[in-house]
Amino acid sequence: MKITKKEVEYVARLARLALNEKEKDKMTAQLDSILQYVDTLNKLDTNNIEPTSHVLPLNNVWREDVTRPSTSREEILANAPDQAEGFYKVKKVIE
């Protein structure tokens, strides 16, 4: 096994995904088979190979420090599931 149900539960918490028991079992099996497949990469020796994060050799792309008008609050909050007094509103954070 490449991945256990316990690991699936840990990853689901990290990703903030509620999964029911059935989903967890199915997920464990499916991720396991994908990870088995991915194991094929270990056939390759990549010790002296640089990783590729960007496929094109670009660097130093930036903008000048100039302000632009912000979007109106009404427009920004128009999509909010819950809002009050000009704020987004969420369930209380339990610390």
Place this chain on the structure above:
Amino acid sequence: MNYEAVIGLEVHAQLKTKSKIFCGCSTQFGAEPNTQTCPVCIGMPGVLPVLNKTAIEYIIKTSLALNCRVNPMSRFARKQYFYPDLPKNYQISQYEQPVSEHGYLDVQVDGNTKRLGITRIHLEEDAGKLLHEVGSRQIDGSYVDLNRTGVPLMEIVSEPDMRTPQEAYAYLTALKSVLEYLDVSDCNMEEGSLRCDANVSIRPIGQKEFGTKAEVKNMNSFKGVQKALEYEIERQIKATEDGERIVQETRLWDADKEMTFSMRSKEEAHDYRYFPEPDLVPVVVEEKWLAEIKQALPELSEQKKERFIKEYHLPDYDAGVLTADRTISEYFENTVKGYANPKAASNWIMVELLAQLNAANKNITESLITPVHLRMLLELIDKGTISGKIAKTVFEEMFISGKMPEIVVKEKGLVQISDEGAIAKVIEEVLTANAKSVEEYKAGKTAAMNFLLGQVMKKTQGKANPGVVNKILKEKLI
């Protein structure tokens, strides 16, 4: 057993750019909630970040001033965690390749210089704010304000080189001075433009290995950092002596109770899943650019202090006070432009101006007395137009009204009387009225002289030139 503390600080300083790090929204503090946002900083589906060049320049400046090695290539990375003030639920930060590393800052502690290492400096975006109450009114839930989201933030991580809370305080003060001199951050802990977390552990003196550290957060002043560290070190020593095990944890400083408390978070251990930010390309700093920025670096406090001693012949103490804060040093230099007596200016600024500002809870940049006006005041004293004592009265009026010294002097009729005839006339009157004291003086009681002098000053409401009075009085009494 004797213990020593091991302290490292992580300082977050907001950079003073006009616009945010990845979009054109303003960074102005204090706007109405959610009025300084756009699809980019709010993390709408499909948006992309574009780096603010000034933010990079500011962090390179800081790196050079803090003797760091600027990496030829730095990269951004995504740091992932869920929190409502982080709209993308990842923070664009730097991980493996920060802007700079391996620097140091020299600080003065108890008259000795100590070199404190700086591990790294990196650039990242600030998060928004979460509110649990509005004023004192509790909300059912939490409010999110994303104005601050995307303000450029510089994280300066020190080496665990500090051994006492005083050293931590000195480090912060010195660091603040550097950032203010560079004009890259407002360094206002109350507004949150400067934040500091401390890592602290203890170990028996002589032991090489570090103890288990606690991360202390939530301090809102430099003094608060010092106090929190003092408390935390005591707590750890006591716990160790009581046979308890120190656990690695985050503790919050409660400024009212003056204690630290464990966060006891239910959160899982941090697993930030950093990976290179695919939406931003690397920053490459070539020698030429670095040299240009170096060339344009302003004079920092230490260099300025040396120069003040040399150029203005100020005592070490004066130069230190005047250069600790960039704005004060600038005020001083503007005051003494074309003025021959810098020490007098230094005295007036250190003794009168800073005290008055302090009492009024104002910054020197807010002073109604401009450097030019202060210079005029000094010149009035030098010319003998007013006495030093009268000058204090004039100064107080200037501090409140912002008027020019000549105008205050004129309005209040405070011009010094130096006319010998006029003074002689007043002296005659005083001598006549105080025949007894004259006799005493002639009998050898020299103290009577001071009494007579005081009477003359009283009669002229302090405006008589003391030198002239002295001279004529002596002549008359012989």
Place this chain on the structure above:
Amino acid sequence: MELFAMTAHELSEKIKNKEVTSQEVTTSVFQRIDAVEPKVKAYVTLLKENAFKQAEAIDQKIKAGEPTGALAGIPIAIKDNMNLKGAKCTCSSKILSNFISPYNATIIDLLKKQDMVFIGKTNMDEFAMGSSTETSYFGKTYNPWNLETIPGGSSGGSAASVSADEAIMALGSDTGGSIRQPASCCGIVGLKPTYGRVSRFGLVAFASSLDQIGPLTKDVQDSALLMNAIAAYDQNDSTSVNIPAPDYTKSLVKDLTGLKIGIPKEYFVAGMDKEVEQSVREAIKLLEKQGAKIMEISLPHTEYCLAVYYILAPSEASANLARYDGVKYGYRTPDAKDLLEQYEKTRGEGFGPEVKRRIMLGTYALSSGYYDAYYLKAQKVRTLIKNDFEEAFKHVDAIVTPTAPTAAFKIGEKTDNPLQMYLSDIFTISVNLAGIPALSMPCGFTKNRMPIGLQIMAKHFAEETIFKVAYAYEQNTDWHKEKPKL
């Protein structure tokens, strides 16, 4: 011929010559939609009212003799992962089912400048994750050639809309084959441009280092025309490349003399679909006849592409999709007792199984202790794959392969086996990993009359070479003129 059945370049001529108006073309397209959309289900949102307003304004402009864009008045369909201000942008997901874009993607502004008419937003695999358009929250899209088969994915709605004449042209996005594979399934032309050639600003990110927007069209000339409209440097996309875009229609010449075309042996393996192999081999012969020199080449790391992709794409996606949390926009679970539950339920209920699977896979690959073994390893192998192509393009100008291992498969056939589904992209993924451009065009039919796709690749920014090869082939075949019977 009905207006809806024409190509954009044919209609453009007619609109310019004032033979027809944009409103007439738009009317024709919406009549076609009324007739066949119930069968095909290519769209998530139709923008009928707005489309007619646009068409009317453009007709006014043309009437007044004002200058207009090369594609003025042409109705276009937009994949529902591109932001069009004021319209829903759902990514075919429950979690964005009520999201209304407050801004335009750069490509939308560019198309507006061309005076194009937006017909609607097309269905797709949820967040572009899939090869069959079966994972959409709003239901499946059906292949116009056979309604029991998939249209390919993830740009299945865009491909089906063009194939069924429900749009004159369409935009799709391609992360691992999501333009080319559906183009192949639906018998049309689909191009994935060089990474950085077309702005990604406003394209809802799936895997940022692989995503690219491109045209889905009825023929090669239309593809070149649409590329002329969208290929541009964009200051809002840091990965956009500041190289001026050429006039791609200039590459539409028939002569292939001296052009070297590589055939990678790794793409023609034992056990491959016979009909696909035969069609592609015949296409290669035709290219040779047109003057191209055919050479066998090797792309030795081909067998690793899929594994690399299924680490890198989900990893990037796991971060890109973290923002869908029910705080700022989109779906929020109606019952949660605290913030943690609000997050977990919102995302648990808002995402479909395939998206969850990829978020889980990506989160796992980046999590503490696994980064080096999975993510870093995959990035290194990506370098090897990129190097394969760099080496190959030292010897050849273009590479030709099948687009997909098979023609469109039956609906439901692979939904329960993710790995089988992922294998649909086995010939297209390498192109995204290397960042090069590639085009798919029809090159024949199976005995069941399902289209087969030919893939043409070239080096970075060599879209012109691709157009040259594609045009030469198209001018000597009639596959692109075939229409599905609906």
